[in-house]
Amino acid sequence: MDITFDRGDPDRPKGHALLYFRVSTEPDKVYATYLIVLPVKADMSKYVPPFLASHLGNLSMGDFSAFPMPPVPEPVGSYEELEQMSRQRDDDLVFGDSMFSFDLPRMMEAVNEAVEAYSKKYADRRDGPGALVAESTQEEAAEPDPAPSEDRSYNVNEVVFSLMSERDKLGELSKLLGKLRFAVEGDDSQNAAEAAEEITTLAGHLPEEFQVSSLLAVAGDASQKGSRLAQLYLDRCFRLSDGDVNSARELEEQIRSLEDSP
Numbered sequence: 001m002d003i004t005f006d007r008g009d010p011d012r013p014k015g016h017a018l019l020y021f022r023v024s025t026e027p028d029k030v031y032a033t034y035l036i037v038l039p040v041k042a043d044m045s046k047y048v049p050p051f052l053a054s055h056l057g058n059l060s061m062g063d064f065s066a067f068p069m070p071p072v073p074e075p076v077g078s079y080e081e082l083e084q085m086s087r088q089r090d091d092d093l094v095f096g097d098s099m100f101s102f103d104l105p106r107m108m109e110a111v112n113e114a115v116e117a118y119s120k121k122y123a124d125r126r127d128g129p130g131a132l133v134a135e136s137t138q139e140e141a142a143e144p145d146p147a148p149s150e151d152r153s154y155n156v157n158e159v160v161f162s163l164m165s166e167r168d169k170l171g172e173l174s175k176l177l178g179k180l181r182f183a184v185e186g187d188d189s190q191n192a193a194e195a196a197e198e199i200t201t202l203a204g205h206l207p208e209e210f211q212v213s214s215l216l217a218v219a220g221d222a223s224q225k226g227s228r229l230a231q232l233y234l235d236r237c238f239r240l241s242d243g244d245v246n247s248a249r250e251l252e253e254q255i256r257s258l259e260d261s262p
Contacts, residue, residue, distance in 0.1 A: 008092030031073035
């Protein structure tokens with residue numbers, strides 16, 4: 001398969017990419033998955049007990065160096081959102097293929113072909129004569145200061161959040177909100193900023209209707225009103241996740257009433 005780099009250099013793939021597909025019968029949708037090439041090859045067969053190996057069928061465990069997650073592309077909001085996400089995370093953005101309709105077996109096959117093509121480009125870069133050494137030298141000369149550790153943590157959080165169920169994401173949001181409120185009320189600006197950054201990252205993995213950005217805005221208010229509004233916004237997220245639209249609407253009315261109060 002020929003893959004197209006919308007963002008990134010095909011001669012210098014980063015090893016992590018947002019891979020997307022289009023379906024002719026659904027022109028408004030973009031299907032995407034996250035592709036990862038591990039810097040260290042892993043032989044997963046070493047970690048699988050012999051009595052389980054026979055149940056794995058034809059799944060190759062000998063070379064687990066590159067894989068997509070999820071294995072079948074999921075619909076995302078729009079191409080623009082996907083492109084913005086790739087810029088925020090500094091990922092490659094790769095177009096896999098355009099299909100007439102969503103055919104699950106063909107889609108899985110296309111993903112595997114794209115993973116193989118992308119990992120081959122990465123291997124060519126890695127194994128080329130002095131490729132990584134030369135690039136490393138150039139990068140050190142151009143950027144003498146190492147990248148801050150916060151950027152690496154941000155990318156890790158992105159991957160972790162993408163693998164969570166919606167309910168787990170809301171549970172994580174609740175914990176992060178508690179961390180943020182504790183820091184704000186204790187005038188701990190550093191921990192408050194860290195919690196706010198994590199919530200901002202998590203917000204990108206939750207529906208816009210949850211209004212996590214509004215929750216974050218009121219959570220930064222150390223007053224009792226700010227605390228009450230943050231809790232109402234959080235409760236509303238849970239109600240929407242449960243499909244309880246009526247309760248969510250009632251909570252939204254309480255939020256508007258409290259926001260308009262002096």
